[in-house]
Amino acid sequence: MLISIDTPREVIEGIGRACNRCGHCCRYGSGVLIDDDLPRIAAFLRLTEEELKSRYLEEIEKFNTTLFRPRLIRNREGKHELPYGRCIFWSEKGGCTIHPVKPLQCRIVNCSIHGHDILKWFDLRFFxxxxxxxxxxxxxxxxxxxxxxxxxxxxxxxxxxxxxxxxxxxxxxxxxxxxxx
Structure with a gap:
């Protein structure tokens, strides 16, 4: 399948379902929130949007656009904090603790043959x-x-x-x- 900037979101979401749920993405980063992700996640966690932002989210900037993502739990190597870490909503025992309402980027980006192009599609659409x-x-x-x-x-x-x-x-x-x- 050829993915372009015009590929409909529904098609991308269908391709994203190919995730094998290995947790690799979740252990080394987190997805970005867009559109209605913030209110859906806040409602799921029974928090206000402001509580969700202050307790669980951090800003990320890419292509001069700032969005929120789940905070990363970064490990330290000696005196240095690593630039990556696990998503705050990832549990080694149970996987994604917000799976029913996880952000669009988490739902679509995967390790499939289309993963890299899906990430480019996301960046073009939202960053x-x-x-x-x-x-x-x-x-x-x-x-x-x-x-x-x-x-x-x-x-x-x-x-x-x-x-x-x-x-x-x-x-x-x-x-x-x-x-x-």
Whole structure:
């Protein structure tokens, strides 16, 4: 199956069901919350959204977009804290303690042959913001070392070539704000 930026969410969720529930993702990170993940998880845990954020979540920034994810329980190696850790909702005995309401990214990203492309799809849909010039610049750097999904080339996201050139040359610093020379 060829995954593109236009692949419907329902199709991605279907592919994501191929997870073998090994817990590898959960032991070395956590998924990102989007859309209605926050209220669903809060209701499941019988917490307010603010309680959920303060007790169990941390911010993560990617492509100049900040979202929440379940806090990581990081181990230490000597004096240094490791950059990865297990999801706060992962239990070695029982697996995911919020499985019925786990975030979309946890439901779709897996170790299957499509796992890497599904992660790219998620990033394009929820982290890369075509309205934010800095997001586009950061994504352009990412593309120097990674192949895009079909529909995910920078020129496909910003169709106005002149605007794209102004963004990449830092003439446009913030959302539609032009820097005067």
């Amino acid at each position: 890369v913001n075509p309205q934010d010039p800095e997001s586009i610049r950061q994504y352009a750097v990412y593309l120097e070392f990674n192949d895009p999904l079909p529909g995910g080339r920078i020129e496909e996201l910003i169709k106005d070539r002149e605007r794209l050139e102004r963004i990449l040359s830092y003439e446009i610093l913030a959302r539609d704000r032009l820097v005067l020379k």
